[in-house]
Amino acid sequence: MTRTKIAVIGGSGIYDIDGLEGAEWVQVDTPWGAPSDQILTGSLDGVDMAFLPRHGRGHVHSPTTVPYRANIDALKRLGVTDVISVSACGSFREEMAPGDFVVVDQFIDRTFAREKSFFGTGCVAHVSVAHPTCPRLSDACETAARDAGISVHRGGTYLAMEGPQFSTLAESQMYRESWGADVIGMTNMPEAKLAREAELCYASVAMITDYDSWHPDHGEVDVTQIIQTLMGNAEKGRALVKRLPALLGADRAPCQHGCDRALEYAILTAPDARDPDVVAKLDSVAGRVL
Numbered sequence: 001m002t003r004t005k006i007a008v009i010g011g012s013g014i015y016d017i018d019g020l021e022g023a024e025w026v027q028v029d030t031p032w033g034a035p036s037d038q039i040l041t042g043s044l045d046g047v048d049m050a051f052l053p054r055h056g057r058g059h060v061h062s063p064t065t066v067p068y069r070a071n072i073d074a075l076k077r078l079g080v081t082d083v084i085s086v087s088a089c090g091s092f093r094e095e096m097a098p099g100d101f102v103v104v105d106q107f108i109d110r111t112f113a114r115e116k117s118f119f120g121t122g123c124v125a126h127v128s129v130a131h132p133t134c135p136r137l138s139d140a141c142e143t144a145a146r147d148a149g150i151s152v153h154r155g156g157t158y159l160a161m162e163g164p165q166f167s168t169l170a171e172s173q174m175y176r177e178s179w180g181a182d183v184i185g186m187t188n189m190p191e192a193k194l195a196r197e198a199e200l201c202y203a204s205v206a207m208i209t210d211y212d213s214w215h216p217d218h219g220e221v222d223v224t225q226i227i228q229t230l231m232g233n234a235e236k237g238r239a240l241v242k243r244l245p246a247l248l249g250a251d252r253a254p255c256q257h258g259c260d261r262a263l264e265y266a267i268l269t270a271p272d273a274r275d276p277d278v279v280a281k282l283d284s285v286a287g288r289v290l
């Protein structure tokens with residue numbers, strides 16, 4: 001058994017969480033640079049918690065410039081075991097309406113201007129992301145949402161676009177009709193891939209703010225409308241988060257889906273061929289196997 005430590009990465013509109021006992025913003029330095037902001041630590045119902053505003057307080061980082069590697073490394077360094085992403089998203093499905101939540105289980109990664117791995121020359125690793133989210137953690141998110149009276153959909157494919165502009169109509173139609181995506185956002189990749197490399201359980205809660213630009217009755221996506229919907233969603237997001245500690249508990253068995261052992265057979269570079277400087281940077285993320 002290890003001790004559970006739940007991290008919430010708050011997306012657009014969520015820059016803090018309330019109700020943490022012993023709440024303290026702490027600075028965490030990483031070999032990948034500074035995280036998006038300080039990290040709020042504390043406990044809720046006897047369970048250790050951490051909160052990181054993905055874009056920084058005041059919304060400083062764009063989806064492209066969010067320091068994804070530093071964020072995941074910093075959470076791992078703090079002893080986090082479970083990461084829950086809470087994100088604003090557009091919907092490609094009539095039935096996934098603004099105000100609804102979707103517990104995402106798949107991703108299509110269309111981002112192209114971000115560092116996507118902790119590994120590379122000097123220490124090469126290949127982890128599986130066939131199932132990029134943790135079913136156990138996703139179960140807890142679904143239950144927490146239902147208990148909080150939120151209209152929640154279990155399962156959905158999140159298309160991660162580079163941004164910062166929203167999609168063209170042709171892109172929106174293609175993602176929806178040909179690619180089968182359910183929701184669209186700009187940040188869950190490479191975050192989910194990096195969480196897997198760091199052997200952290202990851203779940204993603206998409207808070208629907210709009211119908212992107214495909215919907216004939218809703219016109220094009222507009223940030224003012226998104227912010228308005230976000231205000232309502234952010235409260236629901238907080239209600240969901242408050243229920244997670246009781247559902248996950250303070251003690252944690254090994255993940256039955258293997259998220260916490262993702263690196264077991266992933267590193268290909270022979271021990272004597274590894275670059276010591278690269279290995280040193282991986283102390284937190286891959287220290288268990290290096």
Ligand SMILES: CSC[C@H]1O[C@H](OP(=O)(O)O)[C@H](O)[C@@H]1O
Pocket residue numbers: 010011012054055062063086087088089163185186187188223226
């Ligand atoms: C505020 S609209 C676009 C912006 O919102 C989402 O951010 P996050 O995923 O961090 O909630 C989306 O991905 C864009 O970054």
Ligand SMILES: Nc1ncnc2[nH]cnc12
Pocket residue numbers: 088089090091161166167184185186209210211212213221226
């Ligand atoms: N339609 C949309 N496209 C990309 N990111 C979003 N975040 C919220 N709505 C979005």
